[in-house]
Amino acid sequence: MSRTRTALLAAMALVAGATGTAIAAVPGAAGAAAAVPCTVDYKVQNDWGSGFTASVTITNNSAAKSSWSLKWSYAGNQRIASGWNAKVSQSGANVTAANESYNGTLATGGSTSFGFQGTYSGSNAVPATFTLDGVTCNVDSGGGPTDPPPDPTDPPGDRVNNPYDGAKVYVNPEWSEKAAAEPGGSRIANQPTGVWLDRTAAINGVNGGMGLRDHLDEALAQKGSGELVIQLVIYNLPGRDCAALASNGELGPTEIDKYKTQYIDPIKTILADSKYAGLRIVTTVEIDSLPNLVTNVSPRPTVTPNCDVMKANGNYVKGVGYALNKLGDVPNVYNYVDAGHHGWLGWDDNFGASADMFKQAATAEGATVADVHGFIANTANYSALKEDHFSIGDNVAGKSVRESKWVSWNRYVDELSYAQALRNQLVSIGFDSGIGMLIDTSRNGWGGANRPTGPGATTSVDTYVDGGRYDRRFNTGNWCNQSGAGLGERPQASPEAGIDAYVWMKPPGESDGASEAIDNDEGKGFDRMCDPTYTGNPRNDNNVSGALPDAPLSGHWFSAQFQELMKNAYPPLS
Numbered sequence: 001m002s003r004t005r006t007a008l009l010a011a012m013a014l015v016a017g018a019t020g021t022a023i024a025a026v027p028g029a030a031g032a033a034a035a036v037p038c039t040v041d042y043k044v045q046n047d048w049g050s051g052f053t054a055s056v057t058i059t060n061n062s063a064a065k066s067s068w069s070l071k072w073s074y075a076g077n078q079r080i081a082s083g084w085n086a087k088v089s090q091s092g093a094n095v096t097a098a099n100e101s102y103n104g105t106l107a108t109g110g111s112t113s114f115g116f117q118g119t120y121s122g123s124n125a126v127p128a129t130f131t132l133d134g135v136t137c138n139v140d141s142g143g144g145p146t147d148p149p150p151d152p153t154d155p156p157g158d159r160v161n162n163p164y165d166g167a168k169v170y171v172n173p174e175w176s177e178k179a180a181a182e183p184g185g186s187r188i189a190n191q192p193t194g195v196w197l198d199r200t201a202a203i204n205g206v207n208g209g210m211g212l213r214d215h216l217d218e219a220l221a222q223k224g225s226g227e228l229v230i231q232l233v234i235y236n237l238p239g240r241d242c243a244a245l246a247s248n249g250e251l252g253p254t255e256i257d258k259y260k261t262q263y264i265d266p267i268k269t270i271l272a273d274s275k276y277a278g279l280r281i282v283t284t285v286e287i288d289s290l291p292n293l294v295t296n297v298s299p300r301p302t303v304t305p306n307c308d309v310m311k312a313n314g315n316y317v318k319g320v321g322y323a324l325n326k327l328g329d330v331p332n333v334y335n336y337v338d339a340g341h342h343g344w345l346g347w348d349d350n351f352g353a354s355a356d357m358f359k360q361a362a363t364a365e366g367a368t369v370a371d372v373h374g375f376i377a378n379t380a381n382y383s384a385l386k387e388d389h390f391s392i393g394d395n396v397a398g399k400s401v402r403e404s405k406w407v408s409w410n411r412y413v414d415e416l417s418y419a420q421a422l423r424n425q426l427v428s429i430g431f432d433s434g435i436g437m438l439i440d441t442s443r444n445g446w447g448g449a450n451r452p453t454g455p456g457a458t459t460s461v462d463t464y465v466d467g468g469r470y471d472r473r474f475n476t477g478n479w480c481n482q483s484g485a486g487l488g489e490r491p492q493a494s495p496e497a498g499i500d501a502y503v504w505m506k507p508p509g510e511s512d513g514a515s516e517a518i519d520n521d522e523g524k525g526f527d528r529m530c531d532p533t534y535t536g537n538p539r540n541d542n543n544v545s546g547a548l549p550d551a552p553l554s555g556h557w558f559s560a561q562f563q564e565l566m567k568n569a570y571p572p573l574s
Contacts, residue, residue: 037062038137040070040130041433043161045115045497051081052124053497056097057113057433058106058132065106065133070097072127078120085424086114111433113424115497159373162436163280163334164493164501167227170195170219174210175507178557182509184566187573192491193442194284194505196233198555199250199522200263203270212267216276229280231505233379234327236263237286237319242306243296243539244288244479245525247513247554253306256315260322268326271333281333284438284505285323287379289316290361291340294353302539317357321364328371336438337362339375341383342418343476346410355425362431369431376438377419380506382473382482384444385489387414389455389468399461406465406476408541413469415439416496423498436500441488442508446470447570448486470570477540480512480530481548481561486568509562515551524553 041057058070070086073093080090086097103112130137169192180189195215197203205211210218212232219230238256240249251259271281293316296307310316320337327333337358339345345354362372392413394401402409412418419437427433456467472484489495489502513530528534532549536542551558566573 036138037135038130038132040132040137042072042126042130043434044124044126045499046494047124050121051117051119052078053115053117055113055115055497056086057111057427058137059111059433060106060108060132062108062135064108064110065104067104068099068106068112068133070130070132071095072130074127075125076120076123078118078124080116080118083114083116085112086116088114088116111427113427113433159331159334160280161434162494162500163229163282163373167229167280167493168192168222169491169503170215170222170228170230172215172507173218175509179509179562182559182562182566184573185562188487188508188566191504192229192231193507194231194233194503196235196507196555197267198233198235198247200236200258200266203263203266212270216270216273216279219279220276223279227280229282231282231284231503232267233284233505234264234267234286234323235284237289238315239306239310241288241292242310243292243302243304244513244529245527247288248523248525250523253309253313253315256318259315259319264319264323264326268330271327272330277332279332281330282438283323283327283333283335284376284379285327285335285337286316286320287338287376288340289338290320290357291338291345291350291354293317294357295344295350296539317361317364320361321367324362324371325365325367328367334373335371336374336376337372338379339377339419339422339437341378341381341476342410342412342415343381343383345422346412346418348409348411351411351422352425355422355429358426359429359431372431372435374436374438374500375419375422375426376440376503376505377422378415378440378444380440380443380512381479382444382446382471382485383415383418383476384446384469384471385414385439385441385502386416387469387471389452389470390465392417394464396458396461396464401461401465404461404465405541406462406469410476415444416499420496420498437498438501438503438505439499440505441491441502442504442506443482443485443488443565444471445486445488445565445568445570446472446484447572448484448568450484451570474543474546475536475540478529478543478546480527480545481515481551481558482546483532483548483564484546484568485565486570487565487573488570490571508565509557509559511551511554511556511558511561513551513554515547515549518553520553522553522555 039059043055045053072095080088088097171192175193176189179185203212236249238251238259239253241247292307293311296302296304297311298308324335328335362369401407419439423437452468457463491503493501495502513527515530517526529545530547532547534545
């Protein structure tokens with residue numbers, strides 16, 4: 001049974017030729033794949049009946065290239081309107097996609113991706129043949145397919161391409177009850193949210209609450225005869241959240257064996273129960289962990305001693321690798337690794353290094369990149385999904401937007417552009433070309449009376465950016481219980497190219513951390529970033545924290561925040 005997406009997608013495309021499927025090389029007998037000079041993964045991302053968006057990933061298995069040109073022909077009347085990351089042109093049914101100046105290099109075994117938007121009427125069949133620089137892809141050097149044509153009666157592979165497509169998503173009844181009890185909360189109480197397994201006790205249930213089996217049983221009841229996704233947050237690494245105190249965990253920096261045997265192994269045993277084989281189980285693996293090993297270690301100016309310890313002992317990498325390996329063995333589990341957010345990793349010295357760190361963890365402790373179905377951005381954070389009133393390429397009053405105090409030389413201004421670019425980077429270093437991204441939109445709507453309706457004044461680059469940005473934080477480094485934040489896009493599948501879903505992984509109304517020190521038995525400390533009077537540190541450019549007052553411990557219900565999120569929701573609540 002294959003864990004990779006491309007083999008399954010190829011079979012589906014050849015059988016169905018339908019929306020959401022793809023053509024790719026299907027590994028055959030030993031040595032067959034090596035004879036394939038190139039592979040192409042063509043995937044329709046969205047199809048609304050008269051138009052569509054698609055992504056294409058090329059993998060070069062022959063000699064390295066300094067430029068490339070991919071060609072295919074449509075059987076129907078598809079017309080390409082615009083493209084990105086390639087120069088896409090069309091003459092009749094024939095399409096040519098050539099490299100841009102920045103992505104012409106294609107090493108042996110290397111991959112690159114591009115996308116486009118098109119229109120059509122009638123059929124939108126997947127193209128049958130692709131040629132890269134005149135050489136036919138997805139076919140071995142003898143001219144025959146690497147595998148026999150798929151048998152339409154064969155059962156599907158372990159996993160679908162996008163678990164959210166065609167599926168309901170689990171509504172956590174514990175969160176739903178709290179939301180419904182709030183004035184106006186019934187408007188969103190039926191939305192799906194993540195189930196956080198943030199300590200070992202959560203596996204069996206805390207203080208009489210639902211444990212993992214309880215949630216899975218309830219998911220079966222909600223599933224009915226259709227498909228259903230249940231979202232779990234795997235969040236209990238040794239020395240957890242080394243750069244913050246509000247969400248420190250129960251395990252010390254060296255307790256990797258406890259993490260494996262008392263936390264991951266019991267979760268894996270439950271998920272592998274055949275009773276739950278019909279569920280699509282999405283795991284979000286260890287938020288706020290691996291990025292810390294890039295940005296908050298020596299010799300960075302934002303170094304935190306605890307993060308130096310975790311980098312030195314390797315237990316973040318080992319823990320994530322072990323979780324991916326064990327959970328990836330369960331055929332209906334879809335692992336998505338946390339990938340921070342644009343305001344954390346979007347700078348040049350963080351972006352590539354973080355992708356490399358993700359690859360290191362994905363190949364540790366017996367894991368492989370095939371154990372990673374995708375990545376998730378903006379988990380429990382506030383970064384705007386799309387900034388419509390300014391872009392990274394804008395210049396105002398003689399200065400680039402990158403020079404503004406808000407952007408501060410970042411390469412990205414919002415989560416969608418960051419997630420799509422990071423996906424391409426991850427594919428280029430060896431992750432499967434079919435990986436998808438999730439974006440947590442639970443608290444990044446930034447609506448309400450203060451939402452800008454156009455760009456700022458062009459008197460300076462700062463007035464231009466500050467007057468037009470939706471994200472109203474003092475700095476993108478602010479992360480705790482942000483004042484003025486609102487609910488974002490409602491959970492939905494396949495909203496944009498490369499994005500598997502918008503999700504509410506962080507349940508709205510659950511605190512990020514306490515505003516002051518509170519004694520507790522949960523291992524959670526007090527972080528000044530949750531104190532509304534705090535004037536900042538280098539990680540937020542010494543800005544005030546922007547946190548709401550009177551917040552409880554992280555994960556506890558925070559009614560004032562819930563009301564704030566509803567008030568400032570965008571799209572607005574009806």
